[in-house]
Amino acid sequence: MKCFYNPSQDAIGICKSCGKGLSSEFAVDLGRGLACKGPCEEDVKSLISLLENSTGIRKTSDNLLRSSTKSCYAGAALFFGMGIGFCVLAWKGPGMSVLFYSGGALIVVALYQLFHGIHVTQMLKKGGSQ
Secondary structure, X not given: OEOOOOOOOEOOEEEOOOOOEEOOOOEXXXXXXXXXXXXXXXXXXXXXXXXXXXXXXXXXXXXXXXXXXXXXXXXXXXXXXXXXXXXXXXXXXXXXXXXXXXXHHHHHHHHHHHHHHHHHHHHHHHHOOX
C-alpha cells in the first residue's frame, strides 16, 4: 500500500480516523493508533479516549451485574419464603383463598428471580456483559 499524501512512499499504517494509508512522514503515532499529521489527530485522540472509557465502563457494568445476581438470589429466597408462609396460613384458615393465591404469585416471582440470577451468572462466566 502506498501513502495517500505521497504515493511514491510506502505506507507504514492506516489512519484510525479516515482510513488513508500513511508514510512515516505524514503519520503521527498516538500510542494506540496512527493519525494523519494535522487533520485527523484530534479525531483519533477522541477515538482512543472513547476506547479507554469503554474499557472502564465494561468493568463497572460487570461489577454491577455481579451484585445484581446476589440481589436476585436474595429476592428469590425472600419471595419464596413469603409465598410458602402465605400458602401455609391460607391452608390453616378457612376462607383464605386470596392469601393462598398471593402466596402462589410470590412463589412464581421467586422462581423468576432465581432463573434471572442463574442467567446473569452464566452470562458473566461466558465473558461479562455483552
